[in-house]
Amino acid sequence: MKPKVHQGIEKLVPYDPGKPIEELQREMGLERVIKLASNENALGPSPRALEALEKSLSEIHRYPDGSCYYLKNKAAEKLGVSPQHLIFGNGSNEVIELLMRTYLRPGDKVVYGEPAFIVYKLISLAMDIKGVGIPLKYLTHDLEAMAQAIDGDTKMVFVANPNNPTGTMVTHQEVMAFLEVIPRDVIVVFDEAYIEFVEDQERFPKLLPLVLKEDRPLVLMRTFSKIYGLAGLRIGYGIAPTQMINYMNRVRQPFNVNSLAQAAALAALDDDEHVERSRKMVQEGKRFLYGELKGLGLEYVASETNFFLIHVGDGKRVYQDLLKRGVIVRNMAGYGLPQYIRVTVGTPEENAIFIKELKVLMEHRERYGLPHGLPGEKGVHLCHRAFSTNGQ
Ligand SMILES: Cc1ncc(COP(=O)(O)O)c(C=O)c1O
Incomplete structure (x- = not known):
């Protein structure tokens, strides 16, 4: 059998x-x-990241720092958040998976744009979650249609902003209108893997203050794989209300981010x-x-x-x-x-x-x-x- x-x-x-x-x-x-x-x-990668990597090579017989202490503190300071708002993962891919594993159960519904980053759909399939792909409009997330697709079973919504594979973005105004009409208990994830490349900064959504308000489950995803040039090391992070981070940390493997990735990311944050x-x-x-x-x-x-x-x-x-x-x-x-x-x-x-x-x-x-x-x-x-x- x-x-x-x-x-x-x-x-x-x-x-x-x-x-x-x-x-x-x-x-x-x-x-x-x-x-x-x-x-x-x-x-x-940044030359500073390479230097840090060389220095940390001789320590790879040790387990990494399971809390990403130094990296978390530096990133928190740079972002103007507390370390308790951050969770690091083996690429933002892992943080997305962690979030879904923490909050979703088979039969729950997740809404995302189609086409968008494929991982939301793949993890939904693997977890027996009902993934609902909402077609893009003008190759851009159709937030109105996405809001309409949210029902009582919907637990999470993903918006890749800017989107992969189209490179288009939704604006601050559009996101505010979207958040206004959807239920406040739905987890809304803005995957901002490419945020550092955005040219239209003025209209790009500024969501960090809303996350820090902690009055609704809003999550941002960021990564060191893109502008920081560390894709091969696999490191990314999520920014979320502290209670959500706390639950995700319970599900997270203790040593999910390797020591080389932590050292390189820490140094990369210093290389503006x-x-x-x-x-x-x-x-x-x-x-x-x-x-x-x-x-x-x-x-x-x-x-x-x-x-x-x-x-x-x-x-x-x-x-x-x-x-x-x-x-x-x-x-x-x-x-x-x-x-x-x-x-x-x-x-x-x-x-x-x-x-x-x-x-x-x-x-x-x-x-x-x-x-x-x-x-x-x-x-x-x-x-x-x-x-x-x-x-x-
Ligand atoms: C929208 C989006 N999110 C997340 C990722 C994954 O990034 P990471 O390498 O941090 O897992 C990518 C990578 O292509 C992406 O395009």
Whole structure:
């Protein structure tokens, strides 16, 4: 007799991480491969983080500090919160999972945007939670429709802001209107993995003071995987009312964040210059790429993050053809956006290589189902909001 799993796990499609770059390079006989697929910081980690890592290597025979004491205190000071408002995890992925495991039981309902960060859906399936995906509107979270989908069984709502894979954001005003109409006992999670890249700071929701008020279950997710360039170490954190953190700590494994990650993150928090340089590289990279794409007559979704969607007709085909030319981007078919690819902004050199290879592909636009010649002013109606809000 084979042991059975429940239906949700049966339905789960494992995350496909793709092959290691070196293996792809060897198999395809490519001289160089660039990876613009996982929204990492192309500039790499802060030199201060690297230095701290070297120093802490000789201590890896010890268990890590299970409370992330120094990191928690430094992050709390920087954020203007108390350490009791913070919980660290093996990537913000783990914090999301911890929150769901702490507060949800099979049969509960969770609402999220679709497509958004895939992990909300995956964990819901694994836990036998009813995940309700609300289609985006203009490739942006449709908070009105999400509010309408919340019923008596709904325990949690996820808003990735800015969103992955679309790079779009909802504004402070929209979030306030949303919070006004939904029941106050529903846990609302704003996943702010890309907050440091946001260009439209003025309209971006400022939710920290609301979390600190502690009068409703509001949670923010942050990570060191993106602008801080520490994705390989796996470290992220949640900000929540102290009682929620207290419960999550009961469920958390005692040594969930490794010692190298803690040391590197602590040092990275001291390197504002690296963060600034990274932000600048991404902003300049986006301007360059947007300009080139316009020249190619390709539409893109203006983004508040370090990645963005490009409308290429047949996304899978463009993805495969770019791969053969040593450029790894993300195929969006699995996200229900088969006409798009998602590209992470790289270094100026990487961006130039990407454009060079894309130009070669676009010599045969018909191969990707794109019309001959350049399309009109504004083509894809779905992008309308993203285009108009940023004036791109
Ligand atoms: C919206 C969003 N949240 C969370 C994460 C996960 O980050 P971490 O590496 O901290 O687990 C990602 C990573 O791609 C993301 O796009």
